[in-house]
Amino acid sequence: MQHDQLSKFFDENRQIACAFSGGVDSSYLIYSAKSAGCEVRAYFIKSQFQPEFEMNDAIEFAANHNVPLTVVTFDALEDSVVAHNPHDRCYYCKCHILKKIRELAGADGIEIICDGTNADDDESDRPGMRAMHEYGILSPLRECGYTKADIRRLSKEAGLSTHDKPSYACLATRIPTGTLITAERLKIIEHVEETLFKMGFSDLRVRFMPPDGAKIQLPDSQMGMALEKRAEILKAFSPIFKITVLDLLSR
DSSP: OHHHHHHHHHHHOOEEEEEOOSSHHHHHHHHHHHHTTOEEEEEEEEOTTSOHHHHHHHHHHHHHTTOOEEEEEOOGGGSHHHHTOOTTHHHHHHHHHHHHHHHHHHHTTOOEEEOOOOTTOOGGGOHHHHHHHHTTOBOHHHHTTOOHHHHHHHHHHTTOGGGGOOOOOOGGGGSOTTSOOOHHHHHHHHHHHHHHHHHTOOSOEEEEETTTEEEEEOOGGGHHHHHHTHHHHHHHHTTTOSEEEEOSSOO
16 A cells, blocks of 8 residues: 555656655655656755765765765854754754755756655654645655655665664754754764764764763663773763763663
8 A cells, every 4th residue: 555655656756856864764765766767866965963974875875776966065053043952943954954955956947855754753743844844845755654664674675775774863963952053062973973883883872961971872782882892982982071971771
């Protein structure tokens, strides 16, 4: 039933633009559209909120699947509302991103813009989804009832490298609501998360704890490794943070 609905969507929309993050959902959306014979163009908007590896993953996926990709950078912190980090920061940030994608897609002659939102995404908990409604962004995976589990399973069956890629929220989510977001803080978070990745950790978060602390969040299966590598972690974190804590509640 889901497949029939998605096929119908692509039958009715033969040319689409995709707001591309390089993640599991938008990658599967692009793959499905290409498999249905649609003309697809992807757009990745790079701000300080995305780590370099996300952009690199998007570029690699697009190249491997012969999808034209436009990458544009913008300064998310230029908007003082976004920088001051209110509870609905995501709405304001998403408006900037979607406005840019709509402009770029329009210049490329594409009217239909889609994103990879899935059926598990809770609209009440995602201010950015309000921006998508306002800018007329379609979410065919969500509309056709595809859950994250569905998308991972189908991506694995299709041989997509993204099928087991951990979900990765933007770096701004690491900074508590109401705490000023600065480029320096984002770079620090990106750096220490990358350091943990290189140690062998995955699917992690490092949360900024004002004024100068960090909280590491890991899956339950990696708690033991964190204790084993305690000295290595402290060596990396201590020059940057006065306090480093491990959240005992697993991700």
